[in-house]
Amino acid sequence: MQIAPATVQALADLFAQGATNKAAVRALGIDKDTAARYRARLGFGPAKQPTPANRSTLTLAEKWQTYVRPVEGDHMEWTGRRRNNGGTMVFTHHSREYTARSVAFYVRTGRKPVGKVTAECEYPGCVAPQCVEDDPGRTRSRGQYAAVVGLATPLTECTNGHSTAEHRRYDRDGRPYCAACHAATDARRKAAA
Ligand SMILES: [Zn+2]
Ligand SMILES: [Zn+2]
Structure with missing residues (x-):
């Protein structure tokens, strides 16, 4: 125009x-x-968008805090919403949906998680910041556990030739597995379904 x-x-x-x-x-x-x-x-940057009247004045972490309840043993329960009846624990802040655990991770570390965030403790549905880990954190802590219980493997490649430095992960019991092989098996299963 x-x-x-x-x-x-x-x-x-x-x-x-x-x-x-x-x-x-x-x-x-x-x-x-x-x-x-x-x-x-004309060289103008983006204009400041007007603040909607009902916009929460809480920060992301403060909003998260309103949905958690401390339980025995320093764990925390989620009292907020779950996706599709009993699914992923989530909440909304400033029109964006966040998962309870990714924000728990952010509360502890001050940064965004890499990959999926899981609770590494035994308390079901725990969302306590000190109990959650992202992909690299989980690999590190489970790897340390694997070493302690004698399950660490000296191999540098899996049986299919994937580098263990890059693809090795551990289950909760410290048993090592190859993430690349897991992903390939999952893809085959989905293709066959
Ligand atoms: Zn916990
Ligand atoms: Zn592999």
């Missing part, structure tokens, strides 16, 4: 006042692609 120099000027004024693209579209009767293109061309 071509717009007149006067409209470009009006647009620049609106952007300078902090208007969103949507507001500029409404005020000047231009389309939203044009508004976005001129925002970039």
